Amino acid sequence: MELIDDYINSMNLVINEDSDNKYLLINTDFEKMKIIFAPQNLFSSMDNLIRFIDPEFLELYTVEELRGIYFVPSHIEKKIKDGIADDILDSICNRYLPEDMQTTFDEDEYDKPLVESKNRHSYGTSFFQCMNMDRATIEDTVSLLTKEIRSLRDHKIAIGQIKEDCGLLEKSSIKKTEEPESRHCSFWKFEFGGTFDEISKDFSLLELR
Secondary structure (H helix, E strand, O other): OOOHHHHHHHOOOOEEEOOOOEEEEEEOOOOEEEEEOOOOOEEOOEEEEEEEEOHHHHOOOOOOOOOHHHHOOHHHHHHHHHHHHHOOOOHHHHOOOOHHHOOOOOOOOOOOOEEOHHHHHHHOEEEEEEOOOOHHHHHHHHHHHHHHOHHHOOOEEEEEEEOOOOEEEEEEEEEEEOOOOEEEEEEEEOOOOOOHHHHHOOEEEEOOO
16 A cells, blocks of 8 residues: 555645645546545555445346446435436436446536535445454454444445555544444545446455355
8 A cells, every 4th residue: 555645646636725624636426525634544545345235236237246336425326326216317327227227318518516525425435444354353343333333234245445546545533343443434436546347346245144
C-alpha cells in the first residue's frame, strides 16, 4: 500500500483548503466529492474487506457471480431499487441491470453535483475491514455486525480487496466490533478508476455456515 501522500501525487489529486478543513476534490462516476484530508484515515488500497450484498440485487441475475451492481455507492443502490420498484429507470440504472431490463436512453451531458465533505459517507460504498480472511474470524465478525445492524441480516457476504488506482478509501477511527476487531470503510471510485465490474472480480461470495 502506497503512502497516501505518494498516492495523491501519483493520481494528480490536489489538496485544497477552505475556512474549515483541508480537503481533496475527487471525481467519481456520479459526483464531485469533497473528502476531508485526514491522511491517517485515508488509504489507496485495502484488503480483508467484507461487503454485504443486497439480496434483491442477487436475484437480478440467474448466475451467482459477482457484478458491478453489488458494489455501487449507497445512494445509487437506492436509486436502482426505486427505479425497479416504480418501473422508472434512467441511464444510470441501465449501466448495472441485465440486458432484458434495460431501456434505450440518450446519454445527456450534465454537470456533476458537488457533495460536501460532511455528506461524503452517504455517497460512498460501504465495507468493513476485518483482522484477516480466516473463515472463523469472518464469521464471528459478520455475526457481531448483523447483531448491531439488523438490516444486514438477510444480506449475502463477499470478501476481497480494493486495489490501488481504483479510488480512495477512508477507514473509521472508531472500531465497529471489538473481538474480532473490525472498522467501517467508505470507498469512492475514481471516474477513471476502472469499472465496478472490474472491482467485483477481486471479491468472492462466501457461504456462511
